[in-house]
Structure formats: structure tokens, C-alpha cells
Amino acid sequence: MTAREEAYTAALQAAVTHARRWLASMPDRPIPPRRGADELVKAFGETIPGGPSDPAAAVDLLAEGVEDGLMAMPSGRFFGWVIGGTLPAALAADWLVSAWDQNAGMRGPTPGVVAAEEAAARWLLELLGLPPASAVGFVTGATMANFSCLAAAREQVLAGVGWDVNERGLNGAPLITVLVGAERHVTVDVALRYLGLGAPTVVPADDQGRIRADLLAEHLDRQPSGPAILCLQAGNLHSGAFDPFAEAIAVAHQHGAWVHIDGAFGLWAAASPTHRHLVTGYQDADSWGTDAHKTLNVPFDCGVAIVTRPAPMRRAFGIAADYLVPDAAGDPLDRAPEMSRRARGVPVWAALQSLGRSGLAGLVDGLVSHAQAIAAGIAELDGVEVLNDVVFTQVCFSVGDEERTRAVMNHLLAEGVTWMSGSRWAGRQIIRVSVSNWSTDEQDVELSLAAVRRAVEATG
Structure with a gap:
């Protein structure tokens, strides 16, 4: 040796x-x-x-x-944020990605890892029921997935009114109206800020955080004519609720708007026959963003940007230089805001290969089942109120007044058996449970419920 x-x-x-x-x-x-x-x-x-x-x-x-500084985020009892664990095959594949040390920005020089990513992209479109000709870019996470899709949207809606943003920039460009629900995720606002599109127009949401589709047409009618983008969400951060896609998309398209769906963790409902109804009509949108390290449980640094029309994505991100080696079929750098990157789509392929269609559906169904079990157990405790309809993987609850809710949360965090995060929702202090880890099992649920029971009793 x-x-x-x-x-x-x-x-x-x-x-x-x-x-x-x-x-x-x-x-x-x-x-x-x-x-x-x-x-x-x-x-x-x-x-x-x-x-x-x-x-x-x-x-x-x-x-x-x-x-001593590691948080047990891979634990089945970690529910603090929407953070999945890592499936064994995805972890091992991620190690190989580092060992292979391939720059996955170009197809020709690194055909092995790019071919694996392209297979993963095809499988994702098939599993999620999205248009098979869509462009798929592997980016760092949900923030950049939203950014990438909205960059393509910006390019397309401005081109539609005769403005070449690549050539002329945004100075003097027609105003783009961007509409969002009142409870969209902050990463949508961040992406709009990165893109120079400013603050969006807010459409009211219902008590579960879903955009009010009945008010959307009124908002669109009041906006000045010109390019428009609508951002919807699959999976509300607090309630897990899904926007009414069929109705909202139809209204937006009648007004000529591009529709983007932020599905950081909820997009994966489409992979489950049991929960696919939650995304009914979402396939008619123009772009979708998700984060594979959440519900799919691959390592961090793996968002997915999906756009129905490859051309605006290529125009937004495509790069030409004499020293590059372009491929006639297109390159990964045409679908993401990076020239150099690790082959982050390879762990996606490994996860899907190891799970298969039924395994992925079972993963999604298991997460929802555990969330509903936690909600049912919490609801039985005196003074505890579950605040959302638990349709997916999120549970929000309060314990009496705000002071006691904070006391219960602090007790949970100090004890350390489980991790649930504090937040504010609908004007109330709450405790939020996000079930995202493939390894969470019935024992984890029981241990976590027992910890909540002790915290409630200790603060009563």
C-alpha cells in the first residue's frame, strides 16, 4: 500500500x-x-x-x-424544525460523492454522477406526478430552490412583455406583481429580495394558513396589468396545510400569471396514494421547489428546483465560456445558480433506489401517522389544546396562557428527551412539532408524549 x-x-x-x-x-x-x-x-x-x-x-x-456540541438532530425524537434524518443509502452515497470529488456542473466531463442525477430527476417527476419534460436543478436547499424557480419565472414573465432582463437588467423594467399567501414561508420573501422583486402583495389566508382562493381573483383584478407571479405552498410551516391548488392556479393562469409552489416538505405528499389528494391540481403550476433533506431524508445541501419549461431556466442560469465543455443535451449548470458543485443529486438517487415507490409512500405515510399519534396523545392532556388540523407532518399546541406554554417548552428543552420548538402562530405562543425523520418509531412517539406529560404536570 x-x-x-x-x-x-x-x-x-x-x-x-x-x-x-x-x-x-x-x-x-x-x-x-x-x-x-x-x-x-x-x-x-x-x-x-x-x-x-x-x-x-x-x-x-x-x-x-x-x-459535546452536537445536537441529536438525527434522533427519532427530534421534532424541532422540519429537518429529516439521513437514510442509510443516502448517507453512504454522500460519502462516495465526496470521495469521487466530481464537479457536477457539466455533463461531458463528469458523466457518471450526472447520469445518476438525471435518473433521479426522471424518477422524481414520475413519483410526484409532474410534467416529464420539466427541467430539474439540484441546488443547496429550499431557499435556493425557490430562488431558482422564481429566477426562471422572472425571466419568462418579463420576456412575455418584451423585456430581456439578461440584456437590460431590472432598471426601467415593467413592474412584476408577485402575490403570496399571508402565511407563506419566509424563504419566498428572501428569494424575491435576492431577485430584486421587492415585497410581495399579500392575499389573506384562512385559519389553517391556506391562501384564500376566493380573494385571489379580487387581488389580481386590482393589480396593474403586466407580468405577474403567484407563489403557493404545499405544507404550511405551522399547520402543514396545503393551498387550494386547482382553484388558485386556474385563477392565476386566467390572469396570465406564472404559478410557483413552495413545497419544501409537503411536495412529497404526491408520492403517497394515501395523501396525494392534498396536492390535487398542483401539477398545473409552472414551477415547484422542495428540499430533499426534509421529507426524503437525504443529507443536507440538497434542494430541488423544478420548472415546466426548460428554456427560461436555461436563460436564467446558462453560462457560455470558451474553456467550458458544453453538452448538446444541456448541462446541470443550466439549471442551477452554480458552476461548480458537488453531485448532490446522487444521494437522491440512492434514497429513491433504496426505498422504491412503495417505500417512499410508506415513509411519507409513516411521518403523517406519527404526527397524528403525537397530536392525539397531546390532546388528551389536561389544559393542552392542539391548534391545527393535522393533515400532514406538523402539530401545533398550546398549554393554557402564553407564560405556561413557554414554561412547558423550556421544561422540554431542559430535560432533553425530545426537542420541540417554540413559535408564534395565529397570534399565540405555541409549541410546534415537525415529524420529519424516517427513523421515528412508536417508541419515540411514546417517549416524547411522556416528556410532554411531565412538562405539563411540572408547570401546572
Whole structure:
């Protein structure tokens, strides 16, 4: 074995050892980190070392340094944010992506990983029931998925009124009216800000956070004529509710608007025969964004941007330079705001290959079932009120007044058996449960409900 091979072997073996130890700790590990960043930073050295060190020793030092600062987000009892775990095949594939070290921006130079991504894209469109000719870009997360889709939307709606935004920019461009529901996710606003489109026009939402489709036409009628974009959502951050897609999309298209759907975690309802009704009519939109590290449970850094018409996406992101190697079939850099990137679609392929159609449906159904079980158990506790219709993976509840709700949340976080996040919804202090991890099981549900019961009793 050469010195190079020995260095890789020792470092990778150290990483495997620490990774297996970490994953094995999940069933019993408290969720919160044990120490904060200000204290932990000292473990990583005040100054850079003067010379080289053994690669395996560096990996050991890293693992030891971060150990007390790790939150058990992969635990089946972590419900703090919409954060999935990592499926075994997706984790292993992600390691290979790093080992292969391919720049997946161009098709010709890295055909292996790009072919895997293209297969994943085809499977996603099929599983989600979306137009098979759609362009699929693998981006960093839901924020950039929304950004990428809305960049294509901006290009297309301005082109529709004779304005070439690539050539002329936004100075003097026709005003684009962007409409959103009152309870859209903040990443939609961030994407609009990145794109220079400013603050959107807000359409009221109902008590579950769904856009009021009956008021949408009135808002569109009041807007000045010209280019328009409507942003809908599949999965409200608090209630898990889905916008009335069929009605809202029909109204928007009658007014010539592009329709984008933010489906960070809820888009995956389409992959389940049991829950597909939640997205009825959504296939008629113009673009969709999602985050594969949520419901699909692949590692972080994997959003998916889907646009029905490849041309505006290519015009928004396509790059030509003499030193590049363009492919006649198009390149990944035509579908994402990056030239250089890891092959983040490969873990998506591995996840879908390992799950299959029925496994993905079972994953979605299991998450919903556990959320509903948690909601049912919480509702039985004295003084606790479940505030949303639990149609997907989100549960929101309160315990008496705001002060007691905060006290219950703080008790839960201090105990560490489960992690549920505080938020405000419909003008109330709440505790939010997001069931997103493939490994959550009935025991995790029981342990988490017991923790909520103790917190409620302790604060009564």
C-alpha cells in the first residue's frame, strides 16, 4: 500500500468509527448539545499548527472537539424544525460523492454522477406526478430552490412583455406583481429580495394558513396589468396545510400569471396514494421547489428546483465560456445558480433506489401517522389544546396562557428527551412539532408524549 493509500485508509477508517459511534448513540442520547460554541472553539486551537499532522489524528481531534456540541438532530425524537434524518443509502452515497470529488456542473466531463442525477430527476417527476419534460436543478436547499424557480419565472414573465432582463437588467423594467399567501414561508420573501422583486402583495389566508382562493381573483383584478407571479405552498410551516391548488392556479393562469409552489416538505405528499389528494391540481403550476433533506431524508445541501419549461431556466442560469465543455443535451449548470458543485443529486438517487415507490409512500405515510399519534396523545392532556388540523407532518399546541406554554417548552428543552420548538402562530405562543425523520418509531412517539406529560404536570 502506498503512503497516499495508507493516509486515506486511516483517515476514512477513523471517520467510519466516529460516525458509527455517533449513530449508535441516537436511541439514548439527550437531544440538546452539552456545551456551547464559545466554550467549544478552544478545542480547535488558538492558532493554526506550524506543520502537517497525521490525517487520522486530525479526524480524531475533530470528532472529539465537536462531540459535546452536537445536537441529536438525527434522533427519532427530534421534532424541532422540519429537518429529516439521513437514510442509510443516502448517507453512504454522500460519502462516495465526496470521495469521487466530481464537479457536477457539466455533463461531458463528469458523466457518471450526472447520469445518476438525471435518473433521479426522471424518477422524481414520475413519483410526484409532474410534467416529464420539466427541467430539474439540484441546488443547496429550499431557499435556493425557490430562488431558482422564481429566477426562471422572472425571466419568462418579463420576456412575455418584451423585456430581456439578461440584456437590460431590472432598471426601467415593467413592474412584476408577485402575490403570496399571508402565511407563506419566509424563504419566498428572501428569494424575491435576492431577485430584486421587492415585497410581495399579500392575499389573506384562512385559519389553517391556506391562501384564500376566493380573494385571489379580487387581488389580481386590482393589480396593474403586466407580468405577474403567484407563489403557493404545499405544507404550511405551522399547520402543514396545503393551498387550494386547482382553484388558485386556474385563477392565476386566467390572469396570465406564472404559478410557483413552495413545497419544501409537503411536495412529497404526491408520492403517497394515501395523501396525494392534498396536492390535487398542483401539477398545473409552472414551477415547484422542495428540499430533499426534509421529507426524503437525504443529507443536507440538497434542494430541488423544478420548472415546466426548460428554456427560461436555461436563460436564467446558462453560462457560455470558451474553456467550458458544453453538452448538446444541456448541462446541470443550466439549471442551477452554480458552476461548480458537488453531485448532490446522487444521494437522491440512492434514497429513491433504496426505498422504491412503495417505500417512499410508506415513509411519507409513516411521518403523517406519527404526527397524528403525537397530536392525539397531546390532546388528551389536561389544559393542552392542539391548534391545527393535522393533515400532514406538523402539530401545533398550546398549554393554557402564553407564560405556561413557554414554561412547558423550556421544561422540554431542559430535560432533553425530545426537542420541540417554540413559535408564534395565529397570534399565540405555541409549541410546534415537525415529524420529519424516517427513523421515528412508536417508541419515540411514546417517549416524547411522556416528556410532554411531565412538562405539563411540572408547570401546572
